[in-house]
Amino acid sequence: MQQDTGAVDTAYRTLKEMAASFAFKPDERLNESAISVQLSISRTPLREALNRLTAEGFLTFRRGQGFHCRSLNPAEMMDLYEARAAIEGETARLAARRAEPGEIAALETYLEQSKSRYTSGVSPIELVRLDEEFHRRIALLSGNAELVRLLDNAAARIQYIRVIDLQLLSERDGAPAITTEPHARILKAVADGDEEGAAREMRSHISRRLEEVTANVRLAFSRLYAP
Template identity: 50%
Template sequence: MAKQESNVSRVYEELRQMAADFAFMPDQRINESELSKRLGASRTPLREALNQLVAEGFLTFQNNRGFFCRSLTPKYIQDLYEARVAVETEALRLSVRRAEDSEIAELGAYLEQTEAEYETADDPEARLGMDETFHMRLVRLSGNSELERALRSLNDRIRYIRLIDLKRMHDKAATRVPGELSAHSRILMALAGRDAEAAEAAMRGHIEKRREAATEAVRIAFSQLYVPHD
């Protein structure tokens, strides 16, 4: 039994990464026979993993047709951003009430350590990793594990587009005005001041600013997925 559970876990993790990275084309039907051979997995653990990914929103299932990769459209990405706003603003309101001063100080120390590196990093994945870590730690201060779980799922499903957006920002040399507070700093200051309204406004503005760029990021994503590169 332990070996079977381990195999299901392995197949799930590999499939989840493939789905997150759009190794399957958007709306593409998944060939279970080919996938089984590719992953060296029998039908049962493969099916269990596929069904789990459907439940998490990475894949879809159609009766009598099988499993499909999720869509990649501006509407889908907008939905993810709207869900992220809902999750993070609610978590922030809870954090204002529940977080210990020492926990807020620890997050402030992390932000201070990483902000300079974030501004100068050439690797979009490194920048995204720092951003996600800050937001996950912020949600964790709410003490609500379900909100934390929801944000992790949203992050994984939106990561492909966010990487494109970050690369585009870097190519445009987008930087803050010297002395200007970062969005993360504004959020943290409001949290430390126990100002729920200011914290929510800062978080909402921070996320929605990037949501506005989603349509262009989706267009770039399609060009990367479907246009051959030499």
């Protein structure tokens, strides 16, 4: 049983990363036999991993057709951005209420240390990783494990689009667009215990990229299906 559990977890993590980055094309049917061979895993733990990913929104299951990669469309991405804004507005509000001074100081140190890495020359994948780390740390300060879990899911499902978004932002607006200033404003509100201010800064930080979602999805398709 432990061996099967380990196999399920390994397959889950590998396939989640593949689905998040659209290593499988949108709506592509997954070949379970090929994946089983590729991951050196039997069909039973593989099916359990696929079911977990379906429940989390990374895959879909069609009766009589099997598992497919999730779709990539502006409406779904818009829903996820809006969900993330709502989740993180609440985590920021709770962080302002509950975070201890030592926890805030540790996050201030992290933000200061990461500031030099926010440049137009850095990989957009690295920028997204840095951004997600800050947001997850704020969520942890909320003390609400369910909100952290919801954030992890939403962040993973929009990660591919966010990489494209940050790349375009950097190319279009240059170095001034790549900054930790929004994070600094969020953290200051948290440190001040300003619940509504922290929530407002967080929602504004996330929502300002909503208008770019449709264009980013179009670009994502062009890159995924480029010859």
